[in-house]
Amino acid sequence: MDLEDTLLMMPGPVPVAPRVLRAMSKPMINHRSAEFAGIYTDCREILADVFQTKNDIFLLSGSGTAGMEAAVGSVAGNGDKVIAIENGKFGQRFKDLAALYAEVVPLEFEWGLSVDLEKVKEKLEEGAKAITLVHNETSAGIMNPAAEIGKLAKKHDALFIMDGITSLGGDVVKVDEWGVDIAIVGSQKCIAAPPGMAAVSVSEKAFEAMNGMKKRLYYNDLKAYKKSGDKPKPETPYTPAIPLFYALQEALHIVKEEGMEARIRRHRALSEAVRTAAGAMNIEMFPQLNEYSQYSNTVTAMKSPAGINGEDIKNDMKKRGVIIAGGQEHLKSKIFRIGSMGNTTPRDVLSTIQQLEIVLKKRGYIDSVGAGTEAATCIIDRL
Structure with missing residues (x-):
């Protein structure tokens, strides 16, 4: 490609x-x-x-x-x-x-x-x-x-x-x-x-x-x-x-030109969209939060679904034209990560979620596609 x-x-x-x-x-x-x-x-x-x-x-x-x-x-x-x-x-x-x-x-x-x-x-x-x-x-x-x-x-x-x-x-x-x-x-x-x-x-x-x-x-x-x-x-x-x-x-x-307030709002909305889509697909977030920490608003780290290697998800996504990240060192294969930083657009996020749904369906983790994309769209529509 x-x-x-x-x-x-x-x-x-x-x-x-x-x-x-x-x-x-x-x-x-x-x-x-x-x-x-x-x-x-x-x-x-x-x-x-x-x-x-x-x-x-x-x-x-x-x-x-x-x-x-x-x-x-x-x-x-x-x-x-x-x-x-x-x-x-x-x-x-x-x-x-x-x-x-x-x-x-x-x-x-x-x-x-x-x-x-x-x-x-x-x-x-x-x-x-x-x-x-x-x-x-x-x-x-x-x-x-x-x-x-x-x-x-x-x-x-x-x-x-x-x-x-x-x-x-x-x-x-x-x-x-x-x-x-x-x-x-x-x-x-x-x-x-x-x-x-x-x-x-x-x-x-x-x-x-x-x-x-x-x-x-x-x-x-x-x-x-x-x-x-x-x-x-x-x-x-x-x-x-x-x-x-x-x-x-x-x-x-x-x-x-965008302004920092608008830029921060966009980053936060897009990362929330990824997290919400993950939840709709029964994918668990990786971090364990306390009252002083929060999920990153520029990259989302998710646990690899049961029975699926995170590296396989990353490689499947690459074949479909979307480059995401895997885990590092001892987290390799255990998690996968989707970035939403820089000039990332709502369309970029929705395209990524759509491809992720297809990958997970082909891997037998979800029965149908659409729930993740719909969940992400509800968040993005607030922008």
Whole structure:
């Protein structure tokens, strides 16, 4: 099947608008020029609204993982303790990254299980320079309680480092109100730009914590990004991926045109439509929620129906022209995931549900098609 005819419904990368693709074909420019400074400034100004912050924002030529490493590596060194909350693949990644630079205090929960705030409080009372959290854990389809953890971090004078890679641009994120010292977003998720860029917001408290660091990162040193970003013509410390800056700027213009309130409402409605359709087909959600957590509003993680391998569902969907995601590591075959982030439309979601119903009918799990699509339509019609 031609890639142009394939519907990409995974938790990133996401489909990119034609105008964003066209933007990448612009001629190269001097990355130390006024033209580049204008692009950089424009992106930062729109991102300030996405992040809901007055903190500095920097753009890195690298994926969201580069932003994660920049965050922990810039503030934590030998002897520093970093509490790393893990309830999914990307919490595990944050833990592993922090371990390269500091003493990690792991706070591990079963993947898909809600974070226990009492245990977070206990770890913070023991003292730590920073605490890391994945706000929207796409590997398990769960939204973690960032606001509550931000309050605890502030109370115990710990830096709060948050991976907002798959929530920023698609759901409510209030960096300043929640007390997030460093927040990260990836370009290929809710912002709907091509992969390869990360944006990082950094508070004054985080910059103060960088003072006196004996060893510093080189390429992803956030102090270097601040020095370059504070110039009269803002720039990056090293040669940026100029075509990706073009694309990011255009994608952010789409975000601005839609407006964050409308964009969040759309993301929430489409994810609710997927969950409601799943319920109509007797498919169980994977995450186990408590009063402080909620289902992700950018990706839906579902348990594989009894007797059906999640990888088979993923492969069947691919044959029908829809790309969804399976489980990662020990969750492989046990769950499957449908993304609804970026510029996903109601038609995209309905097409996905229709194909999923056909797959499940052919697998003998449901007797007839239509219930899931009808249930999703009832939610989408509210938009």
